[in-house]
Amino acid sequence: MPFYEPTTKDLDFVLHDVLKVNEQDIPGFDEMDRDFTGAVLEEAGKIARDVLAPLNRVGDEQGCKLENGVVRVPEGFEDAVNVLRDGGWTGFDCDPEYGGQGMPYTLSVAVGEMHSSANMALMMYPGLTHGAYAAIHAHGSDEQKATYLPNLVSFKWGGTMNLTEPQCGTDLGLIRTKAEPQDDGTYKITGQKIWISAGEHEMAENIIHLVLAKIPGGPEGVKGISLFIVPKFMVKEDGSLGERNAVSCGGLEEKMGIHGNATCVMNYDGATGFLIGEQHKGLRAMFTMMNEARLGVGMQGLGQASVAYQNALAFAKDRIQGRAVTGTKEPEKAADSIIHYPDVRRMLMDQKSFVEGGRAFMLWAATMIDRSHRNDDADAEGLVSLLIPVVKSFLTEKGLDAAISAQQVYGGSGFTKEWGAEQFVRDCRIALIYEGTNGIQALDLVGRKLASDNGKHVMAFFELVKSFIKENGDDERMTEFLEPLKAASKDLQAAGMWFMQNGMKNPDDALSGAQDFLNMFGHVCLGLMWARIAKASYAALDAGTGDKEFYESKLVTGRYYMTRKLPETGLLLTRVQAGGETIMALEAANF
Amino acid sequence: MPFYEPTTKDLDFVLHDVLKVNEQDIPGFDEMDRDFTGAVLEEAGKIARDVLAPLNRVGDEQGCKLENGVVRVPEGFEDAVNVLRDGGWTGFDCDPEYGGQGMPYTLSVAVGEMHSSANMALMMYPGLTHGAYAAIHAHGSDEQKATYLPNLVSFKWGGTMNLTEPQCGTDLGLIRTKAEPQDDGTYKITGQKIWISAGEHEMAENIIHLVLAKIPGGPEGVKGISLFIVPKFMVKEDGSLGERNAVSCGGLEEKMGIHGNATCVMNYDGATGFLIGEQHKGLRAMFTMMNEARLGVGMQGLGQASVAYQNALAFAKDRIQGRAVTGTKEPEKAADSIIHYPDVRRMLMDQKSFVEGGRAFMLWAATMIDRSHRNDDADAEGLVSLLIPVVKSFLTEKGLDAAISAQQVYGGSGFTKEWGAEQFVRDCRIALIYEGTNGIQALDLVGRKLASDNGKHVMAFFELVKSFIKENGDDERMTEFLEPLKAASKDLQAAGMWFMQNGMKNPDDALSGAQDFLNMFGHVCLGLMWARIAKASYAALDAGTGDKEFYESKLVTGRYYMTRKLPETGLLLTRVQAGGETIMALEAANF
Structure with missing residues (x-):
């Protein structure tokens, strides 16, 4: 019953209208024009929809079995893996010297989102292999590279x-x-x-x-x-x-x-x-590829939210129940579709505004990883190391919220295995835990990344937000996006300032608010993304190109995020400024 | 591995220190003195801990099987049901005319919380039976009552x-x-x-x-x-x-x-x-017992949060990992227990402050149900009908949050079946859905209950909050509880006012904010409970009776709720006042 519909259109929009990837001065990016990425995403999307998604519930039901030391994977998994292998997808962004396709990481993330949305459990087999490839590629001897990399790239091993x-x-x-x-x-x-x-x-x-x-x-x-x-x-x-x-x-x-x-x-x-x-x-070697690994987990959170949203949306359009308070919407049916009800829409808009904003955030971070590697750009590397804990933690925590909200749209059907909504929640849940729990991400952000290089990277981030606001301030249509962004960014700065003033005296005061701070950071990033999406949408509407309704729906969704989600920074600031007192007061025995 | 420890001490505190049940002028309540309720809760707690909890994972693993039309329940379930039956627990608050024990509903909720915490799935067998009992008791003919009730009360049927x-x-x-x-x-x-x-x-x-x-x-x-x-x-x-x-x-x-x-x-x-x-x-007959049924589901949400918290707390005290930033806490161990880390404590305090405040809220609502029935008190009935959607929705939504947060405390172990944390999340999840989804509860609250009897009941609620603040304003120690409560209550009133001014013109403007309004209401109720708990704790501390550390930990936990959770009303008010525009703007086809 559950399905996966490729998000090619939105990926194309983010890559080209918002991030303008092939105009960026990153080696290899000039080849990523719309036609090229379109063809890649089209093909990757078909695999996601037709090969991976149909096995998602099979995998959940059958699970893996250990028989005399041999692990049996679910039926069909090997065939699906062969499709990925034969299409060169397992080595998509790997070094051509070892048989890889040498594609930009950014494009591999776009592909990866769809594949992971369609079947998170299956994609972890090539996913972990890619991690091993990356560690050997970075730290192995020439002999080790020659021995292992070609077969890892092809997923022969x-x-x-x-x-x-x-x-x-x-x-x-x-x-x-x-x-x-x-x-x-x-x-x-x-x-x-x-x-x-x-x-x-x-x-x-x-x-x-x-x-x-x-x-x-x-x-x-x-x-x-x-x-x-x-x-x-x-x-x-x-x-x-x-x-x-x-x-x-x-x-x-x-x-x-x-x-x-x-x-x-x-x-x-x-x-x-x-x-x-x-x-x-060894630890340094293992963690070399940490940024990609953690972005990959953020991608899983976003991916499950995305497929959960798609399915909930289809259910909400299909399921009829009751009549809208403001008058019958579908007189030809025995009742109105539940998508007409404000509370159902509220849930769908929560999911939609997170998934689309989060997608832009993820791909933006991916371009910075490409920039840091391909241009050997230390500033990009610094910014990305600051943002990675946010990508990992925010996209998984809010991704789980979205998956739970999607499940809620179904009513009772959401609790049954038949409809699949509950599997998205269960699969998504691990993403908040592994590759460093979200609490560890917050500790990394506040305890290390914030102050690294004398706070240079966080200042660069604020500067980036400020410049965007300034550059686009003349367009009055942008005010409803820029003002909330400015307010949220100010909240975030105030929280950072509070840490500086109090965290030195008592580290627990800063660490108690670390998770709240990380979530503020995530909101500001998504706020920035929505402002950039709005700008791109107005540009497209002004040019009269493309699908008018698509761009207008972006503006509506962005307004939703700005008015209803972004203001959470105020609450989070209150929590940060509450410090560690009530958190640390109890003796362990008195809990 | 998972366990359940009876919450008798906290139930005793809420019933006697906070609600002072046996001083209330409700028929039968005078008999509920500390000794009596203590003996009942002690016995009920033993069954929860020793009989029901050990079967919780068994039930999850074995599930139910349909064989030739016969349903096989998990091993041990029938023995456990016999324990409940033989002890008279299935008819605990039922009419003595049909073999029940005639106990106050409030006490049955205290018992029910522990039983449901220990094994939610098992307790639904007698739980649904109680629902059938109640409907026949209220609407059946004398003959029907005589035919069915005695055997439903005894759970023979x-x-x-x-x-x-x-x-x-x-x-x-x-x-x-x-x-x-x-x-x-x-x-x-x-x-x-x-x-x-x-x-x-x-x-x-x-x-x-x-x-x-x-x-x-x-x-x-x-x-x-x-x-x-x-x-x-x-x-x-x-x-x-x-x-x-x-x-x-x-x-x-x-x-x-x-x-x-x-x-x-x-x-x-x-x-x-x-x-x-x-x-x-028929609908009216089926829904007669709606208040109890919905409170029962709220109790399930709270119950799963409670057992999830207990287990997470034990894990956090036991699991050693790393060293505290502020210096080694447990030099005798290879590492410090994770309970010393601010972010782990933040999660535990979230859970603790919700569970303890929610328990008081649930029992307070239960006393009003008793008052409405036993005193035939229409004001209590009106207040309870207003609060029931809040009890159901807030305790289940925040209960799930707490269960998820408890699971997070475990790190990777939280995702494995072995530790049981993930089962609490999965079991809790249904409580947001059945007995009227939480969206339906919000619709009931905003669309019906708020304006019923010309808003008399909601005004009575605000009056009740106001009186409490006024009565206790002289005690300076109470300021840190009363000020936040006053602010939150003001937010809630502002939201109600906004609905009045805008909901008439466009019902979608009110319904779009219904869930947010309900959550504000829940926060104000828990804020009121924490203020009452603080008052009771100071009274006990002043009298020098009982467990000093227990009361002091209540004050700390209450401060946590007041400074970090209650301020959410401000964010929710912002959402309410954003109205329905961005929620209703998209055509269904443009999602």
Whole structure:
């Protein structure tokens, strides 16, 4: 019953009308004209709609099964993965030197949103592989790159990231997995890793595990962690597969959602591992690709909100019940469609204004990642590192809200498995947790990123907002977008100022308001996006090009965000300024 | 792994320190002294902790199974139901004339919170039976009462409520189930009902279905609906069971949560039914007990939040990870417990301040229901009818928020089934939907209750808040509670005023802000409760009685609510005053 309709039109609008990607001075972006991106998105959208989405509920119902150490994925998953593999989608933004397509990251995010919307659990198999590719690409030796990258790019081999252990997730300093140096330069890896997404399956001939472990005698805590490549099957010199390594899946996690993805307990019993990068610098190596990984999780939150909204909207147009208070809307039917009811619309507008604004925010952040890499632009890198915790946390938290709101539109049907709305909620839920919980994102933002480089990046952000407001102030039609943006930005600055004045004296005063501050930041970003969308829409309307109703609906949706969502910054500022007193007052025993 | 710890201490505090139940001039309340309620809650709490809670995950995992028309409930459910039955808990507040214990409704809500917290799905079997009891008690003939009530009170027989059909939930005017009059005064009931909780099982010897159906030739829409008793087994004159009636379970719904409860498709194939009450007055009869039913759902939301909070708190005290920024808290451990981190505390305080304030609100509303019935007090009835949509919607919406926040405290463990946090979220989710969606509650509040009796009840509510503020203004310690309450109440009044000025011109302007208004109302109610809790705590501290730290923690928690949660009314007022323009502007086709 649930479906996925590709968001190609809106992606095209954001990429070209709002962000004007092919006018940006980023190497490779000049090729991203409307025709090209249109063709790519069209093809990617078809796969999302026709190949991935039909397997979303199959994956949820069947889940993964562990049989004698072998993980069985849901029916059809391997065929779908083959479609991605054969179309070159798994190496879409990978280095052409290793068989990738070398596409801009920004475009891969546009593609990724649709694929992840259609089937989040399935897309995590190539997703984690991409993470392993990226770490080896950045830190591996030439030999390691030659050995592993081509097969990871093609997804002939899968990849995983092994961080968590039962006693540690956030605090990786507590890692116990051991890596004992051998005479041949390899290491024997021993320990247990948990929550390893895509840790074991047979959709790829081999699986390349990236594993954090401690070399005995190294420094205590996070400074003594190294990163290792541990292949499931040893790779011979000629590239063919050798014997099975001493790594195995010891169990599958039963969880709330993403049942189609195998969440594995991985046991390393003296498995052969190869050091990647330097000894004791493993954490840095693993986190090199953190910005992309966290943006990817934000994309999952947005993606589930997007598909949840589409389905709720279709339901609201179809379901008839009662009559509108302001008079019958559809006399030809036994009752009016519920989309005519203000409270149903309120829910749909909440979802729509978040999804469309969030999409622009995500792609804007992606262009800055491209700029930081392709132009080696430190300012872009700084801005992106500031914004990434916001992208991850805000898009997942508000994404879950949107998915829950979409489920509510269905009434009782939303609680049944048949309609699929509840799966979007369950799948989306993990995005607030993994890749650093949202609380950790807030801590990263307030405790580190805000003050990094003497606050240079946050000042650059405020300057960017200010310039936009100034540049567009002459257009009176923009006032209803610019004024609320200015007010929200002022709230955000006041919160930052409050942290500066109080956080030094007592860090808990700042950390108590970290999540609220992050959400303020998210609102200001979406406010900025809606102002930019409004500008782009007026430009298109003035030019008389394209779909008039499409652009006008953007203006309405933007006004909704500005009048009803953005003012939340005021409340959040109140909370920030309340400090940590009532939060820290109770003794643990008195809760 | 998940557990339930009875909330007896807090229930005792609310009943006696805050509400002073046995000083209230309500018949029967004088007997509710501390010793008596303490003994009742102690016993009820033991059942919750030792009998119901251990079956909560069993119910979720096993679910219900339909085999040849028979529904198999999870293992242990029948034994647990027998414990409730044998202890007289199923008839706790029922009429002694039919074997009930005649206890105040207020006390039954206190008991019900614990039982529902411990196992929401299981408690719905006696819960729905109680609904059927109440409808027959209010509208049945003497003969019907004598035939059915004693066995419903003892839960020898179960009961159900049959409203929804595939084409109608909210809009019962669309009901198609037919009731054809027979010569012997009975009716032949034909049709399909869906989402019938506890519709079929074998834990009771018989099941008494209350069914809404239309007698052919009656008025159109909701004015032509009648209510029928349709027993699963016919009851002979001597009270023994006769032949099986033509009603059967056609399927079980697969759903997001409450798997332990059988959600049935019920097929009526010319089943024999008995009219209850008058022809065409069925809706009124079914909705007589609406206040209790809706408060019961609010209780479920609060109950799941309460158990979710308990478990999250235990996890936060136990889980060690990292070190506090302000210095090591637990040097004897390898890391500090996460309860020392401001963001974890923020989440716990959100949950705690909601659960404790919400508990007081729920019990306060329950006392007004008792007052309206036992004193035949029309003012109490009016106030309660105004507040019930708030109790239902606010306690479920914020209850779900709290359950999600509790899940977040666990990090990755929150997403696994093992720890149970995710089940509380899934079970809680339905409470926002059934018994009238939260959107319908908001419509009821703003569209009907607010203006009923010329606004008399809402004015009485504001007067009540005002008096409390005035009466306690001399105590300077109360200022930090009274000032925020005054501000929030002012926001709420401003919103009501805005509706009066604009809702007449365009009802959509009021209905667009209905949910926001309801949430403002909820905040003001919890603000009032926290002010009353503060007063009671200061009184106890001044008297030097009881547990000093308990009362002091109440003051801290109340301050948290006042400074960080209550100010949300300002944001909600902004939304209300934004009206319906951006909500109603888009054509359905342009979403």
